[in-house]
Amino acid sequence: MTHPFIKLIREMPWTARIGIVLVLIYAFVAFFAPWLAPHPEQQVVGGEFEPWSSDFLLGTDNLGRDVFSRLLYGARNTIGIAFATTVLAFCLGGILGLVSATNGSWLDQLLSRLVDIMMAIPQLIFALLLLSIFGISVVNLILIIAVLDATRIFRLTRAVAMNVTVMEFVEAAKLRGESQWWIIRREILPNITTPLISEFGLRFCFVFLSISALSFLGLGLQPPTADWGGMVRDTASLISFGDITPLLPAAAIAVLTVAVNFVVDWLLHRASGLKE
Amino acid sequence: MASDNKTLLTIRDLQIEALGEHGWNPIVHGVDLDLKRGEVLGLIGESGAGKSTIGLAAMGFARNGCRIAGGSINFDGTELRGKSETQLRKLRGKCVAYVAQSAAASFNPMHRLIDQYAEAPLTHGLMTKAQAQREAVALYERMRLPDAGAIGFRYPHQLSGGQLQRAMTAMAMACKPDLIIFDEPTTALDVTTQIEVLAAIRDAVRNFNTAAIYITHDLAVVAQMADRIKVLLKGCEVEETDTRTMLSAPRQDYTRSLWSVRDMEAVEKPPVTAGTTPLLKVDKVDAFYGAMHVLNNITFTLHKGRTVALVGESGSGKSTTARVIAGLLQRSRGDVCLSGQTLAVSYKQRSRKQLQQVQMIYQSADTALNPRQRISEIIGRPVEFYLGLKGRARDDRVKELLLQMELEPKTYFDRLPSELSGGQKQRIGIARALAAEPDLIICDEITSALDQLVAEGILKLLQRIQQEKDLSYLFITHDLAAVRAIADECVVMQKGLVIEQGPVREVLNDSKQAYTQELLASVPQMDPDWLTSRLQKTEASSLLSRS
Numbered sequence: 001m002t003h004p005f006i007k008l009i010r011e012m013p014w015t016a017r018i019g020i021v022l023v024l025i026y027a028f029v030a031f032f033a034p035w036l037a038p039h040p041e042q043q044v045v046g047g048e049f050e051p052w053s054s055d056f057l058l059g060t061d062n063l064g065r066d067v068f069s070r071l072l073y074g075a076r077n078t079i080g081i082a083f084a085t086t087v088l089a090f091c092l093g094g095i096l097g098l099v100s101a102t103n104g105s106w107l108d109q110l111l112s113r114l115v116d117i118m119m120a121i122p123q124l125i126f127a128l129l130l131l132s133i134f135g136i137s138v139v140n141l142i143l144i145i146a147v148l149d150a151t152r153i154f155r156l157t158r159a160v161a162m163n164v165t166v167m168e169f170v171e172a173a174k175l176r177g178e179s180q181w182w183i184i185r186r187e188i189l190p191n192i193t194t195p196l197i198s199e200f201g202l203r204f205c206f207v208f209l210s211i212s213a214l215s216f217l218g219l220g221l222q223p224p225t226a227d228w229g230g231m232v233r234d235t236a237s238l239i240s241f242g243d244i245t246p247l248l249p250a251a252a253i254a255v256l257t258v259a260v261n262f263v264v265d266w267l268l269h270r271a272s273g274l275k276e
Numbered sequence: 277m278a279s280d281n282k283t284l285l286t287i288r289d290l291q292i293e294a295l296g297e298h299g300w301n302p303i304v305h306g307v308d309l310d311l312k313r314g315e316v317l318g319l320i321g322e323s324g325a326g327k328s329t330i331g332l333a334a335m336g337f338a339r340n341g342c343r344i345a346g347g348s349i350n351f352d353g354t355e356l357r358g359k360s361e362t363q364l365r366k367l368r369g370k371c372v373a374y375v376a377q378s379a380a381a382s383f384n385p386m387h388r389l390i391d392q393y394a395e396a397p398l399t400h401g402l403m404t405k406a407q408a409q410r411e412a413v414a415l416y417e418r419m420r421l422p423d424a425g426a427i428g429f430r431y432p433h434q435l436s437g438g439q440l441q442r443a444m445t446a447m448a449m450a451c452k453p454d455l456i457i458f459d460e461p462t463t464a465l466d467v468t469t470q471i472e473v474l475a476a477i478r479d480a481v482r483n484f485n486t487a488a489i490y491i492t493h494d495l496a497v498v499a500q501m502a503d504r505i506k507v508l509l510k511g512c513e514v515e516e517t518d519t520r521t522m523l524s525a526p527r528q529d530y531t532r533s534l535w536s537v538r539d540m541e542a543v544e545k546p547p548v549t550a551g552t553t554p555l556l557k558v559d560k561v562d563a564f565y566g567a568m569h570v571l572n573n574i575t576f577t578l579h580k581g582r583t584v585a586l587v588g589e590s591g592s593g594k595s596t597t598a599r600v601i602a603g604l605l606q607r608s609r610g611d612v613c614l615s616g617q618t619l620a621v622s623y624k625q626r627s628r629k630q631l632q633q634v635q636m637i638y639q640s641a642d643t644a645l646n647p648r649q650r651i652s653e654i655i656g657r658p659v660e661f662y663l664g665l666k667g668r669a670r671d672d673r674v675k676e677l678l679l680q681m682e683l684e685p686k687t688y689f690d691r692l693p694s695e696l697s698g699g700q701k702q703r704i705g706i707a708r709a710l711a712a713e714p715d716l717i718i719c720d721e722i723t724s725a726l727d728q729l730v731a732e733g734i735l736k737l738l739q740r741i742q743q744e745k746d747l748s749y750l751f752i753t754h755d756l757a758a759v760r761a762i763a764d765e766c767v768v769m770q771k772g773l774v775i776e777q778g779p780v781r782e783v784l785n786d787s788k789q790a791y792t793q794e795l796l797a798s799v800p801q802m803d804p805d806w807l808t809s810r811l812q813k814t815e816a817s818s819l820l821s822r823s
Contacts, residue, residue: 168644172708175602175623176661177631186657190648 012266019262026256030076037069042224049238052245059245061234067245070226074249077221078228079256081138082208085146089207090200093150097157098184101165112158115151123148124213131219141220145210149203156199160192194267201264205257212253228253284352284454284487285311285334291346292329292338292511304329304511306347313454314485318502318519320495320534322727323698326511327491331457334489335372336364352454369396373448377460379440383432390428393447402451415446418483419476437590438469442476449480455487462497466589466754467798474500474800475811493727495534496800499523500807507531519804534728540735540761542780543743548579553616555580555748556601556716561610563600570596572772574610578716578765581742583749585763585780587756587795593772594752598718601750602636614716632662635709639721641701645693651678651704652689658711677707682737699730703737710741718750723758735761756799760784768792 009017029036038057039045043065050060057068100108118126130144164170165188173187214220215229223230228249235246292304304326311317319327329342336356338344349356352371356364368374373396376382384392394408403411409428416424419442432440441461448456461477462470478501481488490501498505498519505522507514507530515528526532554577563571571593578584586594599605601612603623612619614633620626638644645654655674659665665673675685681703693701702722709717719738723731739762741747751763759766759780766784767777768791776789787793797813800806 167646168638168640169646171604172636172638172644175604175631175634175636176658176712177623177626177628178661186649187646191646 013269015262016266019259019266022255022259023263026075026079026259029072030079033072033076037066037072039066039069041065041070041073041226049235058248059243061231062237063234065224067231067235067248070231071228071249071252073226074228074231075252077225078208078211078215078253081142081221082204082211085142085149085207085211086200086204088142088146089149089153089203090196092146093153094157094196096150097154098161098188099180100154101158101161102180102184102188104165108158111154115154118148118151119155124210127210127214128217128219131214136219136222138221141211141214145207149207149210153199153203157192157196160195161188164188164191194270198264198267201260201267205260208253208257282312283310284313284315285309286350287330287334287347288350289347290330290333290344290349292326292333293343293345295341295343300343300345302345302511303342304333307508307511307513309334309506311455311487311489313487315504316481316488316490316502318498318505319489319491319508320493320498320505321508321514322493322534322729324510325508327493327508328459329511330508331459331489331491332374334455334457335368335374337368366400369453370400370402370451371453372455372457373451373453375441375444375448375456375458375461377463379444379461380432380437382444383440385432388429388431389435389443389447393428393443393450396447396450400451408450411450412446415449415480416443418480419443419446420472421446436469438465438473441465441473445473445477445480449484449486452484453486455489456481457489457491459491460493463492463494467756467795467800468589470497470800471798471807471810474807477501478807494800495523495728496802496806499802499804500800507534523802523804540732540757542583542760542762542764543739545582545764548582552579554578554613555615556750557611557613557616558597558601559611559613561597561600561607561612563596563605563607565596565605570772571600571607574600574769574772574774576767576774576777578748578750580715580748581746582765583742583751583763584765584767585759586750586752586767586769587754587759588769588775589754589795591771592769594754594769595720596772597769598636598720598750598752602634602718628662632712633715634718635712635714635716636718636720637702637705637709637722639724641693641698641705641725644705645701645708647693649692650689651691651693651696654693654704655707655711658708662712673711677711680710680741681707682733698726699733702726702730702734706734706737706741714747716748716750718752720752721754723753723755731755731758732761738762756784756796768795 044063045066046056046060046064048060048062048064050056050064052059056066058071059067061067061070096111100111127144127148131140134140134144170183170187173183211220212227212229215227216233218233220229221227231249232246238245287307287309289306289308290304291302291306293300294303307330309317309330319331321327329339332339333344333349334351336349336359344357351367383389390409390412393412394405397403397408398405412428413424416427421427421439421442427435435443445461458477462473465473474497480486490498492498502519504516504518506516507528509530514530515526522531556578558574558576561571561574562569574597576584586597588594596605600607603619603621603626606621614630619630623631652671652674655677656670659670659673675689678685678688683700683703688696693704696704705722723734726734735758738749742749749762751759753759763780765778766780768775768783768789770791775791776783776787783792784796787796797810
């Protein structure tokens with residue numbers, strides 16, 4: 001018998017393998033950015049818009065900072081914040097969704113209608129509005145996007161948990177006198193982890209894209225912190241000279257999104273395979 | 277044999293394999309089968325015997341994860357093995373049709389019945405839509421569906437289970453196929469509906485001279501339908517003879533054991549001493565689903581160490597009564613008392629002690645056991661929750677319970693429910709109820725989803741535990757053979773009312789109530805002429821009532 005982990009990798013489709021390798025590379029870069037980057041993140045090290053050279057691998061930006069180094073630091077900032085935001089959104093939306101599904105009375109109505117109202121406002125515009133009310137800071141950015149994305153997670157969790165709450169084993173647990181928390185944790189949660197994990201992957205991409213979009217608009221991470229969305233804006237004028245440097249941070253965003261989706265697709269496939 | 281032009285289907289040395297964890301395992305080991313035009317062959321055996329697999333193979337089809345590994349399937353002169361999917365598809369629906377167990381799950385809920393009926397004739401280019409619809413109405417009439425002209429224009433959810441099963445049979449006949457495979461078409465129906473469906477199927481098959489393979493685990497049902505019966509066990513043939521010989525003189529012990537549950541009788545118990553407080557007293561209970569009055573003035577008692585059976589067709593309020601007793605549905609009037617103590621209306625207001633005293637076992641063990649919990653946790657949780665046992669003590673108790681269920685503790689302790697058979701799952705359900713050490717267990721149709729041999733095992737197990745622990749059961753069922761086998765008293769329900777109650781022998785042997793009599797008369801008997809005589813009687817009585 002081979003080890004189940006080796007078996008798992010062997011049965012993986014090639015898209016999932018590529019996805020996992022790419023995600024690991026991104027994580028590695030984000031973690032070891034200070035050691036990998038040839039120049040500091042925020043320091044002006046050369047002239048403005050210097051071309052690609054052995055000293056500045058990908059040239060410099062509008063203030064003379066090294067684009068390659070900022071790209072590496074940007075991985076750390078953008079991915080870190082997106083990850084924290086997604087985790088927070090999941091805790092918030094997931095727990096409320098589960099409580100809503102198992103409680104089923106006025107609390108469910110109240111939470112569901114509240115979420116409906118929040119979802120009625122376009123997300124990006126709502127985020128812009130809230131950011132201008134509460135002021136721009138990393139903490140506010142994380143909190144606002146987490147709350148807005150939690151509405152989607154709430155909906156999903158509530159829907160999949162609903163399907164489980166009507167099962168007889170949940171009824172049996174209720175009749176046994178189990179507490180609501182125990183039923184959520186032991187009876188429902190193990191049965192909905194697969195859709196939640198895949199939603200986590202997708203949601204991470206969306207959060208990542210919203211942060212980049214906000215940064216591009218100048219409302220996300222504030223300079224001089226390196227961020228891929230902001231970097232696109234900083235070097236945007238180069239595009240008219242036929243230079244592809246502004247596309248590199250955009251490509252970094254795109255590749256990570258695709259890689260995460262490869263992994264999520266595979267997780268979803270495995271989940272549906274179990275149901276057959 | 278194959279040169280005989282009356283032969284429709286010849287299967288020789290059929291081998292079918294299923295994909296398991298360690299590669300392909302054989303599940304059908306070289307079965308032969310012959311079918312002449314217009315003949316009905318019954319396939320019978322317990323679950324896992326390979327009945328459905330063989331039935332599907334007659335269409336050249338193997339389920340997902342299965343493959344036809346060897347042998348030949350000759351249908352009307354053509355060999356089906358080695359044919360491409362496209363060639364087979366031309367055959368299916370047109371020359372061979374299939375009727376599944378659950379018509380409700382097999383119809384597409386988004387399309388009207390008549391459109392689904394017309395699908396096969398249109399695809400095969402046999403008739404126009406208008407023609408198909410005309411024929412559909414004629415067939416619906418044949419199937420004795422009410423309002424045959426209009427019923428096809430309804431959606432599946434607007435019909436009852438028995439009506440859907442008949443509509444499905446009509447659909448299978450749409451292209452006038454040479455062969456129809458019926459896969460347990462009446463297993464999910466209660467006895468009174470079953471008769472209508474059986475009569476309709478038999479009538480249609482005879483009229484169009486269609487050959488049929490009838491798959492079931494109920495010998496009495498197959499006796500009404502089939503000319504010949506083939507008994508299967510674990511993918512092998514046990515014996516095959518014509519129906520009358522099989523019933524009067526089965527050669528194999530296994531065949532005989534298939535209907536032993538019908539001969540099981542409850543153990544006689546001494547009468548209850550007058551004046552003792554009953555364990556459970558249901559007193560003048562009413563309940564509503566929204567505005568619908570589902571229970572009306574329900575009254576009965578259950579004494580310690582006894583079994584009361586709640587009997588009736590679907591929709592009679594049997595399960596609703598159980599839900600009211602458990603506190604899942606709130607009663608609007610009346611009392612439910614346990615050992616003289618009135619129970620709160622909702623389970624939420626009951627004490628842990630009261631909850632512990634009443635446990636439930638469900639019909640479908642698939643939904644009653646959490647698929648993500650191991651057996652040790654499913655049974656261990658009530659042990660821990662009610663008795664406060666932890667760690668080793670808890671595990672020992674779980675193993676003890678598994679032993680009581682006749683399941684080897686070492687093998688099953690760490691398994692997931694998906695790694696068990698239907699009967700084993702039901703035993704785990706019983707073990708979970710017993711783990712709480714209750715006084716009363718409500719058994720809600722616990723044997724209905726099981727075949728007769730497995731059901732018999734479960735009933736015997738329940739009987740043994742009752743003798744050991746002086747337990748009481750409230751046994752809900754529509755299977756009167758099971759009632760005879762286990763219950764002391766019987767409560768007959770219809771449309772939310774108690775029609776009749778009393779000791780089982782009195783109620784089942786000489787009832788004065790017309791409804792109870794009809795229920796009793798609807799249970800198929802081991803007599804090939806039973807359905808014919810039964811239908812003659814109902815026709816005679818309906819003629820009388822009309823004149």
